[in-house]
Structure formats: structure tokens, C-alpha cells
Amino acid sequence: AEAAFSVTLLEGVTGSGKTEVYFDAIAETLRRGQQALILLPEIALTVQFLSRFEARFGCQPAAWHSELSPPRRQHIWRAVAEGEVRVLVGARSALFLPFAELGLIVVDEEHDPAFKQEEGVIYHARDMAVVRASLGEFPIVLASATPSLETRVNVESGRYRTISLSRRHGGAQLPTIEAVDMRAAALPADRWLSPRLVTAMRDSLARGEQVLLFLNRRGYAPLTLCRACGHRLACPQCSAWLVEHRFQGRVQCHHCGFETAKPESCPACGEEDRLVPCGPGVERLAEEVALLLPDITPAILSGDNPRERGLSSVRDTIDAFGRGEIPLLIGTQIIAKGHHFPGLTLVGVVDADLGLAGGDLRAAERTYQLLHQVSGRAGRGNQAGHVILQSYMPEHPVMQALVSGDSEQFLTAETAARRARRLPPFGRLVALILSGPDLEQLRQFATTLARTAPHGDGISVLGPAPAPLALLRGRHRYRLLLMADRRQDIQQTIRHWLARHKVPNAVRLHIDVDPYSFL
Template sequence: MILSALFPSKRIQVLLPLPLAGPFDYLVEGDLMSGAGDLLVRRGDFVSVPLGSRVLQGVVWDIAPPETDVPAAKLKPVYDRLDLPPLPESLLKFIDWVASYSLAPLGAVLKMAVSVPRMFDKAKIKTLYRLTAALPEKLTEGRRAVVDAALGDMPMTLKDWAELAAVGEGVVRGMVKAGQMVAVEVKGDAPYPAPDLSLPAPRLSPDQQEAGDHLRGLVKAHSFGPVLLEGITGSGKTEVYFEAVAEALEKPGGQVLVLVPEIALTAQWLDRFQTRFGAEPVVWHSELTPVQRRRAWWAVAERDEKFRARVIVGARSALFLPFQDLRLIVVDEEHSPTFKQEDGVMYHGRDMAVVRAMQGQCPVVLASATPSLETLLNAQAEKYDWLYMGERHGPAVLPDMTAIDLRQHKLASGIWLSDPLRDALAENLARGEQSLLYLNRRGYAPLTLCRSCGHRMECPHCSAWLVEHKKGARLTCHHCGYNCRTPDSCPECKAEGAMVACGPGVERVAEELQDLFPEGRIALLASDEIASPAELRAVIRAIEDHEVDFIVGTQIVTKGYHFPLLTLVGVVDADLGLGGGDPRAAERTWQQLEQVAGRAGRAEHPGRVLLQSYSPEHPVLQALLSGDSQAFLEQEAHAREQQNLPPFGKLAAIIVSGADFNGVAKSARRIAALAPKDAGLTVLGPVPAPMAYLRGKNRFRLLIKADKAVRLQKIMAGWLDKCPLERGVSLQVDIDPYSFF
């Protein structure tokens, strides 16, 4: 109080993790001021502040904000500074950049960086133990095992020491008593095991070595530089970027972020990482428990290099972790559409990874066998370095690819595997080799209808059919999660036994396969069939140990798996995904089929791929069959350039939604009517969205096209600020949309 009288309070701005456009002004006074009247808070610090009747935690955004019309007497004080590491400046700049680019509220973007429920809990003090510097030359066998098991000078609990050295806890306690170990008090959780750089690296081919050396040089330079690491399936891209990871870890405390499309798909990747570096990385994804998320967040934010998390592998949200010394970002399978976040703050993880690397001044490696057109054009324009590996590693060769024309090999009713594919499966089973059937459709059937009255089972909350899952006899909406039991009679006409499943999902294909080969051992790989990463790892190991003859899967099987005995890939419906109005449909289908084809023949056994199609003359299938992907991509680029679509032009979507149809329609029409004239924009719509009813809300869409030179975000921000919405109606902006549902 005395200090408050001697020195005037000071105004700062605090950003709260709420969907608010910007920070609020607060006053700093009392214990948060030094004896000389200086602030004891700085930008990035966590503080608690009042908001209405609540006390919330926020981040100091500006310690010298411009004066406003609000007098200091009306401002509320900052209550306290929290004992958390401040958010690094590079992350604060990244949050600001993402908000400006995506036109999302600044507070909503901050929320993604602090979405850890228990992060504000007071960290507990734990007692850990480390070896002393001076140890006697003569030690008992048990104590020598403890010394040999040490992970550098990392402190651990007595239990962890005993388990690591395979000795009893009594041996470790004896070392503490003898002064051979010293107690260390550590705030928070035990540190994650550190990677071991002394382990031998695998032998690289000349192509791999050249690419690896290039990446090592970029990491050493510690400056921003995007790199496309392109290599055909099986060329060993992972081992190449592991060279860059190793270089980044040479710097004490240096951190690495590896983004993957779906964290559940990393089972083999984690095993390979552990073999290379002797420890698993820190994993970050939405399925972690609150305790696991808190531990990982604090380990990333740790200022002490000895306890800091060094390598993080995660989904796109890992971009918002508070890295203290980020030295490298890798985006694996950079082409994957799952890097795009489709709700909340809409952003593309690949593109934002490039921005995050720019803010942190480190290299970013974009790795793929089928790079996105955007990335390829940046490489061709020399905006990105471009490393290409055109040969499979070791004795493996690319598989032979053949189309099965279903107009000639007609399928009987209820049958989804043609005679040529059945014959190939039988031959592969007889040789003791493994086969994969790919269909990017979950469940048993995509539609259930009544054969008497034609009633279709639809979701009550979405404009979508319910997908039948035979396991559990459930009908499920894959958009909102609604599910119900499969009815015995038609809900509309009450006809008994009239409900029939239409079309195939992976469950139905697996059922047909089991009928064909009763002795065959089948593994079903789909996201709703795998309950956890641990369960996925168990399935992957069963395939590797040849406890499985047939794999039936969705796109989950396209992501980098290596099964030496897998020699046949059958694509059940190669035409799936080629229709609709998505400008990226052809590119996306080519990528998926190229990736799944790449699972065949990755070791000494040659592979083959059979594509079932009603239109094998389609350019996508011809590109796959001929191996001339370059001609296909050039054709795709030309088509998009003619239509001024990304990456040659700019595209944005406005999604208007709400429970009241009339309010949504009126708001959407008003937005279109207020569109700026002569600003270089073409506004299409509004029209009801293809998914016109989603999670209980009506939806309209507008599509905005613009030339590359147009400052789209600035124009749209000014435009939308002038568009009042009806009560209960919300608006989302999607810059460069990847889906059009």
C-alpha cells in the first residue's frame, strides 16, 4: 500500500483465453511494482485478473499500451502474477499472426496455447536422486548396474533408478546412505527420458546421406528455411530427417517438433525413434489425460535445459506449445488434409508450421511422397529448398499397378471383390504373403433404408445418413457422434425385417473376405475400430509378426507403415472421392491411392496393386498406372490456374449458422449485400451448405474468390465488421478452405 502511494499505478493489457477480439486494459499496482516504481510483470507473464464477477487467468499482452478513452479510475487491478514460465515471444507473435491470417478472435487463438486444464495448478515438490560426481572405483555388482544405467546426470525417483538398473530399491537406498547419490528437490513431474545421441545411426544410401547432410547444415545455421523432402514411398525419408533431429539435439536444450497427421498412426514411427535415439519422444494430442497434458506442457516450457522436453511428436495443436528453444520443425506427410482444422479457429497445420518456424528462426522440413500442389509450386519457384529421393531403400522396388475394369468384371449383388482380385488374394495367401484391401469408408454400410417404403435412416441433428456398424448393431453419425440401435422394423412404415444395408464399408469387405477365406487371419484398421494408440501398436506388431494374413483398412493404412511381407494391395473402390465440387478432389484421391499403393513390396518381395474402377480412363488412375505423376500434377496446376483457384488465386469461405433457419438465411443475405464493390472480390452465394443441417444448426455458405495480389484478410475484416447478425446466429471464416461441406 505504501508503494501504491509513492508511485502511480501503471496500465497494461491482458489477453484472456476467450473468443474476444483483443486484450483488456488493467492496472498494475502494489506488490507487482518495484521499489523504484517499475513493473514486476512483463509481456508473456500469466496473471489473474477480474472479469465481471469471475477471476480468470490471462497473459500480459502489452506492458506499454497506447492510451485509451477509458480513465485509469475505471480500470480493475491485476490480482497476481502466476508462478508459470512466461509464454515465449516467438509464440506470442505466432498467436498474433494466426489470428490476423485466419480472422479468428485473438483470445480464441490464445486458448489453443493454454488449453491445459491443470496447467495453473500449483506444481508439487518432488525429491529425486542423482549420482554424485565422485564415486569409488570399487562398487558392488548391483551399484555398478545403477551407475551403468544412468541417463547422463538426470535425477530420478528411487523406484525409477531400481527399475532402470534391474536391481532392488534397497541397492539404491544404500547408495543414498553411502553418499553416492544426492537428493534433489524438483518442482513438478519427473523429467522425460532424454534422447541418447551416442547410439549408432543406421547406414544411409548415398541419396539419403546427401539429403541428411543438407538438413544438418540448415539446422546448424539456426535460421529460417523451408525444405520439401520428397521421396517415393519406401525411400527412407524418416531416416533422413532423423539426421536433422540428431543435429538439433546436439545443442543443449534444443527442441524439435514433429507434426503428424493423426497421432494414433505413429506406432511404427515411435518404435523407429526409440531405436534411433534410445527414448520415446513426448507425445501431444487431444486424447491425453489432463495430467498427461499438464506434464507435457510444463516439460516443453521448462527453462532448465536438463529437465526440458527435447522432442515432441504431435497433432497440429502442438504448434501452440511454449517451446523455449525450437531448433527444427518437421511436418510428416505434409500433404495430408487432416492438418486442416475445420472448426473453431480454422487453420492449416502445414502452413502455420512454416510461419511458426519463421517466428522461431529455425528450419521446417515438409516430408511427403506425394507433396501438395502448393508445396510443389513453392519448391519449383525456389521459395523452398527441394530434396528428392527417387529410389526405394535397399532391395525394394516399386509395385506393379493394374486396373480392374468393373464394367467388364461385373460384381454380383452384395459382392464387392471382383474375380481377378479374389484370385490374387488366394495366390498371395497360398504363398504365405500378406494382402491389404483399402476402402476409405468406415463401418459396415454407408446407408440403411427400408425396402418397403424407401425410408432412409438419417441423423436427427445433421443432413447425413447414419452409417451402420454391425459390431454393436449401431447406426452412427460420423459428423456429430449421434448413434442408435439398428432398428428391427422400419420407423416410418413399421415393416418388419425390411431394413437393408446399402453399399460397402470396411466391416462389410472384411465379412466378405472372411467368407472367402475362413482360415485367413484378418485385421481391421479404421479409426473407430482402434480404441487407443496402445491397441493400434498391438495390431501393428501382430501384422509385423505375421499373425495376420489380410489387412482391411481406411486411410489409416496409408500413413507410412512398413510391412515386409505385404505384397498385394487391392483398392476396393478407386473412384471414391473423385466426384463432387471440391477443387482438390483429384489431387487428394491421387495422393491417397499413391500412398496406399506404396505399402506393397517394401522389402525383398516384389509387390503389386490392383485398382477396382468403373472409369480406369480417369486422369488420376492413368497417372497411377503410367507412373507419370508429373504430367498429372501439371494438368492439375493448369486447371486451377485457369480458374484462379489456390495456389494461383485466393479463396475464402464464410459459414453462417444458427438454430433459426430464417435468421441464418437473413444474416447470410445481408453479408452478401454488404460485400465491398470494386475490391477485387467475387462473392458466390449465399446458398445452403451441402451439409445444410449440422449438429442441430442450419448452415449457409458464401465463397469468396480473389486474385493473389488482393489483401483478402484486410478487406474481409472491414467488410464483416459492418455486418450485423441476427440473434443466435454465428459466423466463421475459413481462409483457403479444404472442405466444402
């Protein structure tokens, strides 16, 4: 029997058996003689995942990711086209492989920002996958512990079906989550671990259990300041601070990749030894841990250590932590994805507020998703896990939702706020980013564009204004934001608008529909 098109949200916390449920759907697809595709954020494509698949199906699926050699790539491409590959697991670009008889797509971690392609042709792999399934008239499953607001709205309106798995598998308990008020902790300026967290770390390690410290900041310190003149080390090509990477002895721009040796003296006033690091990155946190727990050698996982040679060695560290060979791991969001760490019982979120800053419309939603995901790493074996969130605003709805375990109130409020402001998914938002080497020319063109911007019923344009990242790779950037309700044919509106203008040669125009990045 042929299966028809349908979209199903498979919602369940980490360890609830989501994977087993969609493995059943894959088995059914194979029985029908069709192929299945599992889309994953690339970093979630682990040895653990592949062996789990093998345990169920008796063979490994074909894997598609950025580190494949060109011959291997060609081989898989052909095998998919000829129907030899029955199940393929891959990152978002796997969607474009020429499947002979595709009968099911599973998008695991459907809420993950990694599915939004930001460079070149901008697309959202989850949304493309839904279109693909609709054209091919077969079912698609979106799996997540923290579904995106877009998907929740589609469920509420009845467009998507839903399966909810409420319990953890095999009676394993959900972790308990507490927030530590960092205002009350009153730490010295160069310390980031509260006494509460340090005590919990000592207790867990003394019991022979593992600890994970989560800090979403690569490098040693996000800012370097001159104590003599107040100068801050900034990227010469971007409006961004240079991040110190102490292992390499260098400072680096995380936006354009510019890097240089860390200067001994201040480039502005020439004073020596007055440059001080401000704020923590994962490398600096490791120093604090070593100071507090001299018997412990923490490992760092941030995807950019010189010893981490690419994604495969990141996976090695993750697997070693999973086998219990590392007592304490300090990691960025690279460790948040669906890994299984049976000996991990304590997760410390060093700066739970970090993702809430900035003007991103999804900041609260994404912070909730990320912290929920990180929390889900704790306590998946026989022991219950515990999570400590360090926050300067423990009363924030995101922290409240995490601590209470009740996300409904937060998500309902978030949905209502987006609906009221006609923001996605209730309205359309388009960012037009103009960039160029000549600030005056750029400003003039942006102003001309704004003067002829579409306006009227259900459509408005904000700007131009300098983009938050006003300088990137030596090019100035201006931004216009177009807001429209869903009735508008936004692509056509933009085409008509831009057709009346000639973009100057030196100016680049970048159009991002429903942007995920607001820099």
C-alpha cells in the same frame, strides 16, 4: 554456427530413406545445442516410429498426443520449456509448446489433411510451422511422398528448396499398380471384390504373404433402404444418411454422432424386415471375404470397433499386422500412414473412385495422395508388392497417374486448372458458413450479406446457397464463397464487409480461409 531460416521439401516415396535424411538434420541441430520438433499426423506416431528413432539416437523422443494424461502433459510442457526435452515428436498442437531453444521443425507427411485444424481456431499446422521457423530464424523440413500442390508451387517459384530421393532404400522395388475396370467385372449388386482381385488375394495368401484391403468407409453399409416404400434412414438432425454399424446393432450419423438401435420395421411404412443395406462398409466387406476365403479370419481396422479402445489399440492392431500375425487386414484411411509391413505384398483398393465425388477442389489431389500412400504399403521387405485399384473410371487422370507411376502430367494439369480458375494456392478462397435454427431468418440474413458483398477487380462472392450439408445438428446452413486474387488483403476486406452487419443472435457465422472441407 547458427542456422538461418530456410524451407526444404524432402520428397521421396515410401522406403526411400526420407526419415534417415531428416534424422541427420536433427543430429546436426542437437550438435548445435538446439531442440528439434517433429510434427506428424497423430496416427503416424507409432511404436515403430519411436523405436526407429531410438535405434538411431539411443533414446526415445518425448511424445505429445491427445491421449497424454494431464500430469504427463504438464511434465512435458515444463521439460520443453526448460530445455530438458531435446527432441519432441507430436501431433499439430505440439507447435504451441514453449520451446526454450528450438532450432529445427520437421513436418512429416506435410500434405496430410490432419494438419488442418477445423474446429475452433482454424489453422494449418504446416503453414504455422513455416511462420514459426521464419520468426525463429531456423530451418524447416517438409517431408512427403506426395507433396501438396501448395508446396510444389512454392518449390517451382524458388521459395522452397527441394531434395528428391528417387529410389527405394536397399534396392527394394516400387509396387506395380494395375487398375481393374469394374464395369467389365459386372458383379452382382451385393459383391464388391472383382474376380481379378480375389485371385490375387488367394495367390498371395497361398504363398504365406499378407493382404490389405482398403475401403475408406466405416461401418457396415452407408445407406439403409426400405424395400417396401423406398424410405431411407436419415439423421433427424442432419442432411445425411444413417450408417449401419452391425457389430453394435446400431445406425449412426457420421456427421453429428446421433445414433439409435437399428429399427426392425420401417419407421415410415411400418413394414417389417424390409430394410436392406445398400453399399459396402468395412464390416460388410469382411463378410464377403469370409464367404470367399473361409479359412481366413480378416481383421478390421477403422478406428470405431467396440474392441478398438482408442488410438492405442489401433496401434496394437497395426503392430500385430506388421509382425505378420494377421493374414488379411481390412482398413479405412487409418492404415494409410507411414507404417512398415514387411510381409504385405498385395493391396486391394476396393473403391478407388470414392474420394473423387463431391465438390471439393482438392478431391483429385487428395485421392491421388491417399491412394499413392496406401499403395506404398505394399512390398517393402524383400518382395515386390502389387496393387489392384478397382475403379469404374480407370481412364481418370488420377488412376492413370497411379498406374503409370508418372504423376507429373496429372499434377501439372491440376496446377494449371487451379491457376486458370484462380483457386488456391493461386487465389484465395474463403467459405462463410451461416447456421441457425430458423431457415427463413437465415436465408434473409445470408441474402442481405450477399447484397453488400465486396466485388470488383480481383474479388467476387458466390452464393448464398444452401451448404452441401444443409442441415447439421439441427441447424440449417447457408454458404457464401469469396474468391479473391492474392493481391487482396482478404482479412481486412471481410472485416469491413461484416462490420456493416449485425449477425442475428440465433445465427452463427463461421469463417474458413482456404477451406479443406467443403461440406
